[in-house]
Amino acid sequence: MTTFDPSTLINATRDAFAPVLKAQQEGFKTFERLARLQYQFAGDVLESSLARVHAGFVAKDATELMSKQNELHSQLVEKMRERMQEFSTVATEIQSKFSQLGSEMAAKAVPVRKAA
Numbered sequence: 001m002t003t004f005d006p007s008t009l010i011n012a013t014r015d016a017f018a019p020v021l022k023a024q025q026e027g028f029k030t031f032e033r034l035a036r037l038q039y040q041f042a043g044d045v046l047e048s049s050l051a052r053v054h055a056g057f058v059a060k061d062a063t064e065l066m067s068k069q070n071e072l073h074s075q076l077v078e079k080m081r082e083r084m085q086e087f088s089t090v091a092t093e094i095q096s097k098f099s100q101l102g103s104e105m106a107a108k109a110v111p112v113r114k115a116a
Contacts, residue, residue, distance in 0.1 A: 018108075019105040030090075030094050030097075037083065037086055040083065041083050044079045044080070044083065048075070052069060
């Protein structure tokens with residue numbers, strides 16, 4: 001007759017759910033990173049909008065206004081290009097990380113299945 005050992009059950013459960021917990025933690029880190037990128041993106045758009053309004057008030061004539069608006073537009077496009085590159089990099093890192101986590105989960109599941 002074997003005795004019931006709760007610590008063995010707890011350790012087995014902890015080991016079984018460790019990859020899921022790790023995936024959840026990575027998911028939260030990823031969500032925070034994406035939220036920060038979106039916040040920066042929104043800040044860039046707001047900053048550009050305010051600069052456009054300011055340019056409208058200080059321009060002496062339509063030619064100067066159009067010149068300043070074109071300059072501001074070019075700056076915004078460059079910032080957006082940089083942000084999209086950051087988003088692309090983050091997406092690639094996310095895909096790689098979750099692929100790695102999936103492999104780790106599968107590796108842990110195989111020994112459990114063999115033991116059963």
